[in-house]
Amino acid sequence: MNFVNVAKESGLKTTTIFGGEHENKSLLETKLLYRNLRNGKFEDISEAVGPGISMPSASRGCAFGDFDNDGDIDFVVNCVNEAPQSIRCDSSMSNNWIKVRTIGVKSNRSGIGRGYVASRTWPGKRNRTRRSMNCAAAAAISRRAILRVHFGLEKTEKVDLLEIRWPSGTVDTLKDLKANQLVFVKEGEGIVRKVSSRVTDS
Secondary structure, three states: OEEEEHHHHOOOOOOOOOOOOOOOHHHOEOOOOEEEOOOOOEEEOHHHOOHHHHOOEOEEEEEEEOOOOOOOOEEEEEEOOOOOEEEEEEOOOOOEEEEEEEEOOOOOOOOOOOEEEEEEEOOOOOOEEEEEEEOOOOOOOOOOOOOOEEEEEEOOOEEEEEEEEOOOOOEEEEEEEEOOEEEEEEOOOEEEEEEEOOOOOO
């Protein structure tokens, strides 16, 4: 896995999520990235994943999302008195994923406040794994979450069942969704559009 500052590569002048005063170079700090070890512990991998993370800078806030539609999570960092940093994750893990973009009708158009329940069957196993997720509004100053919901599937090739529970009380149920695609779901109608990997949505 490697994180690259594509804004810097393109020639934009850039400088951290936890940095100090921009004029005081001694207060510049690196970003921090931790790997979930799935045993109640996390491992600091900040120095091992490329200059997009390890380069010291002064910044405030960030937004996460799969901006290049390749299935891994990228992010944009809001810098102090500098152009923002666009940090692209180039992962070689080849895991599967699925993303959902909702279009509200009775509910608000972005579907903020909706809930998801996804079920999948692991390769070689009979039991299903269920995962719940809620979509909230923007979080804090200088930070906003992307409104598409991203499910990491590891090696699973499809989602057996996906329920979208809208704020209006409507429930859309989708079955047998293939991995590695972005689906647009309209409240009460189901899927209205599908976009395969590496194609940006509008």
